[in-house]
Amino acid sequence: MTVNEKIIETNDVHLYYGKNEALKGITLDFNPHEITALIGPSGCGKSTYLRTLNRMNDLIENVTITGQVKFRGNDIYSPKTDKVELRKKVGMVFQQPNPFPFSVFDNVAYGLRIGGMKDKEKIQHIVEDSLKKAAVWDDVKDKLHNSALALSGGQQQRVCIARVLAVEPEVILLDEPTSALDPVSSGKIENMLLELKNDYTMIMVTHNMQQASRISDNTAFFLQGDLIEHGKTRQIFTTPRQQETEDYISGRFG
Helix, strand or coil: CCCCCCCEEEEEEEEEECCEEEEEEEEEEECCCCEEEEECCCCCCHHHHHHHCCCHHHHCCCEEEEEEEEECCEECCCCCCCHHHHHHHEEEECCCCCCCCCEHHHHHHHHHHHCCCCCHHHHHHHHHHHHHHCCCHHHHCCCCCCEHHHCCHHHHHHHHHHHHHHCCCCEEEEECCCCCCCHHHHHHHHHHHHHHCCCCEEEEECCCHHHHHHHCCEEEEEECCEEEEEEEHHHHHHCCCCHHHHHHHCCCCC
């Protein structure tokens, strides 16, 4: 991948729930090894847009999508796209921690086994490595065979991130990954995401302006299905070009 090559490119993406237009022609690209924050009031389309990037909206009835979404230059909405492979490469972490009702170990190993990996030693190594990358190894190394549901919310969310990391994604989509967590757990996840940036591209929906300004390289502001403005986070937060962006960031609405 050359320096200027985008890892994900979206061009004129429209999405309709039935006849309701939820995304109104979004054109936005993402660079490798950067964190992009998607901000905007509830219902503005940011989570809907995030789900277009790995075809999670395919799971919702009566959705129509037009425009183009490319991952590494390939159109992900092509009939040739293998959705399972796509979602391995473009993984997703949800707002509420959603561990499976298995042990911590089996949660992280799940995708590997589904993918056909049989080598127990290799699985063990990847599970440990993924839990370390997700900054939760020290918390769970003595509880690997206990239920993941017995962990705290913050630990569960980091195990879910480890589960995504285990299948070697290139992009991680995060839909408000800390909104259900306390400030200490949120801080741990923010620090972890900054560490992971060296190896992954991350696109994160957040309602938390401080979080966006602390950890993202780029910010995109959505309003009523439109992309109002995007650019370097420092520029968006200090000298936004659009009045709506300034009003939202300064707390006048939202």
